[in-house]
Every structure is written in C-alpha cells, then in structure tokens.
Amino acid sequence: MTQKSPLQKTATSFAEESADEPHHEGGFRPDFDIDLTRGGPRYGEFIEEVRTFMDRVKAALPSEELVAEVIDELKVLNAKLDEVAIDEWRAPSGGRIDLPARGNITLPPYEVDDAGEEGVHARLTFRRYHLGGNNAAHGGQVAVAFDDLMGMAGALGSKGITRTAYLTVNYRAITPLDTELKLRSWVDRMEGRKVFLRATLHNGETLCAEADGLFIKLKPGQP
Numbered sequence: 001m002t003q004k005s006p007l008q009k010t011a012t013s014f015a016e017e018s019a020d021e022p023h024h025e026g027g028f029r030p031d032f033d034i035d036l037t038r039g040g041p042r043y044g045e046f047i048e049e050v051r052t053f054m055d056r057v058k059a060a061l062p063s064e065e066l067v068a069e070v071i072d073e074l075k076v077l078n079a080k081l082d083e084v085a086i087d088e089w090r091a092p093s094g095g096r097i098d099l100p101a102r103g104n105i106t107l108p109p110y111e112v113d114d115a116g117e118e119g120v121h122a123r124l125t126f127r128r129y130h131l132g133g134n135n136a137a138h139g140g141q142v143a144v145a146f147d148d149l150m151g152m153a154g155a156l157g158s159k160g161i162t163r164t165a166y167l168t169v170n171y172r173a174i175t176p177l178d179t180e181l182k183l184r185s186w187v188d189r190m191e192g193r194k195v196f197l198r199a200t201l202h203n204g205e206t207l208c209a210e211a212d213g214l215f216i217k218l219k220p221g222q223p
C-alpha cells in the first residue's frame with residue numbers, strides 16, 4: 001500500500017514521537033509496527049464476503065436441504081480457518097487499518113475519512129445483518145460503532161490507549177439500513193487520565209443518535 005490512510009498517518013507520527021518510550025504491553029497494545037500485508041491483498045474482500053454471508057443468513061428462508069448443505073460447506077471452511085488460527089495480536093482482524101473497521105467483522109464497517117487529535121470523521125452504512133426491526137439498525141450496533149470510534153478518538157486525542165468506563169447513547173431518530181451515515185467523535189475535555197468524549201451519528205441533517213462517554217487512559221501494563 002503506497003497511500004496512507006488518515007489513521008495510519010497519525011499512528012506513524014505517534015510512532016516517531018514515542019520511539020524512545022518503553023513498549024506498552026497493556027490495553028489494546030499500541031504496537032505501531034503496522035503491517036498491512038497480513039492476510040494478503042484480498043483480505044478485505046474476504047471480510048466483505050463474510051459480511052455478505054451474514055446479510056444473506058439474516059435475510060434467508062432456507063429449505064432444510066439448503067441448511068444442511070450450508071452446514072457441510074461451513075464445516076469445511078471452519079476446519080481450514082482453524083488450521084491458521086493465531087493470537088489476537090498477530091491476526092489481521094482489527095489491525096488492517098486500511099480496511100473498513102480495521103477488517104474486524106464484529107464491528108459495523110465504518111470507513112475513516114479523517115482522524116487526528118481533533119477527532120475522527122467516518123462514513124458508515126448499516127446493512128441487513130445489523131437489522132433491529134422494521135428496516136432500522138439495532139441500537140446495540142449503533143453503540144458498538146460509537147464505542148469503537150470514540151475509543152479511536154480517545155486514543156488519538158490523548159496520545160494513549162483508553163478503555164471505556166461508561167458510554168451513554170441517546171437514540172434521537174430511526175437509524176436506517178442501506179444508507180450512508182456520518183459518524184463523528186471528538187474529545188470534549190480531559191482531566192488527568194479521564195478522557196470525556198462525544199459522538200454523533202447523522203443521516204443527512206437528521207441526528208440519529210449521539211453519545212457521551214468517559215474513557216480512561218490506561219497506565220503502562222494495564223489490561
């Protein structure tokens with residue numbers, strides 16, 4: 001990859017600034033040795049196929065025969081993937097910052113447009129597998145998106161790794177599926193290790209949800 005994403009640029013500059021500092025082994029382990037080759041050039045396509053599979057499962061009314069066939073095929077694939085299972089630090093999932101939601105299938109697939117100390121801007125389209133009811137996104141999925149983006153904004157704003165102490169979400173309007181939404185998070189204020197963050201989710205001019213949270217900057221070695 002020749003062009004750096006906004007998050008990668010920021011991570012690289014932090015790596016240069018913190019080159020002389022001891023390696024932090026706690027929290028989400030900010031290992032700045034970012035390797036975007038893990039999983040190969042088609043890893044993003046692989047993750048997208050898994051997401052599409054979840055969409056199809058959520059939407060399907062399969063026959064007994066099709067259920068049996070899919071189970072058999074999944075068993076084969078699961079056995080193949082089981083052979084290449086690795087610890088969380090070296091798996092590409094969550095570390096491929098060039099991909100939507102860093103290639104993590106359990107996160108809503110947001111795409112970061114801008115990330116820095118002043119905050120993070122992202123685009124997010126919820127889809128069938130995020131369905132709560134009546135074509136609206138599940139509230140828990142909205143909270144997951146906020147938690148992750150706020151964690152990122154907290155890390156960039158505080159130049160440390162933070163964990164969520166509390167997260168309050170206010171749902172203001174239905175969050176539609178299959179619609180590109182704008183997600184934003186920023187540090188409101190910091191008091192020592194306490195990082196107070198805010199976040200919003202908009203559909204055009206409509207505020208779908210907003211959040212405020214307290215994230216605590218972790219001490220070296222803190223889990």
Ligand SMILES: CCCCCCCCCC(=O)SCCNC(=O)CCNC(=O)[C@H](O)C(C)(C)COP(=O)(O)OP(=O)(O)OC[C@H]1O[C@@H](n2cnc3c(N)ncnc32)[C@H](O)[C@@H]1OP(=O)(O)O
Pocket residue numbers: 028147148149150151152155162163164165166192193194214216218219222
């Ligand atoms: C670029 C990478 C991006 C990655 C993004 C990933 C984002 C994902 C974020 C998560 O989901 S993290 C997982 C969910 N969170 C947890 O599992 C955290 C579980 N809780 C803990 O580990 C600890 O309770 C915690 C680290 C949050 C705080 O423990 P500490 O021992 O470090 O701090 P302490 O308890 O001394 O509190 C520090 C200050 O915060 C305050 N505080 C802590 N929890 C609070 C709370 N819940 N409400 C209000 N204040 C709170 C506390 O009163 C104190 O205030 P003062 O300094 O003024 O005395």
